[in-house]
Amino acid sequence: MYKIAVMGDYDSVYGFAALGLDIFPIASQEEAEARLHQLAAEEYGVIYITEALAAELKHEIARYQDQIIPAIIEIPGVSGNTGNGVRGVKKSVEQAVGSDILFSN
Template sequence: MHKVGVIGDLDSIIGYRALGMTVKPVTKPDEVLDALQLMVDEEYAIVFLTEPLAIDSSVQSFIEERRQHRIPAIILIPSAKEKTNIGKEQLRGAVRKATGIDLLGDIR
């Protein structure tokens, strides 16, 4: 059995506590990395991360590196504050990497 974690700013993620997820409020990139590492070590199944926190390059490279491993699946979710489209961009990037063409252009 594996747990599910949420990392992000408190406002966006507090509600997930009512679903029984482990909620880890953070603000700085360092804290994000620490929280991620902790959840990796404890073998979480899924870690949800709010999008604005994934802008930081060190966080991004951490996520990229973790892709080699089975779990946790690090998934980006929108935050309550700012609207970024990193989650979609990531998917688009994967398509570009795999096919060489930007096939998702039609899906916004």
């Protein structure tokens, strides 16, 4: 069974521990790169990563883009949000449902 990880600044990720997810507070870009590769090599099927951290790791995340596992998903953090997390979730829902769920007449 695959595990779920959440990476980002401490304030953004600590609440996910209450949901039973494995949290990985990150302090530096070098630590983030190493942790991402470690999680991808282990039994993590989904890695949530804050938008701000994902912006710093674009090249590293791109290495996993063509793989099914792990799924690396951007989420909003407490700061430095770009809107990519919301756009990514919206796009995934549109693909699954077949229509724009936020469009209203």
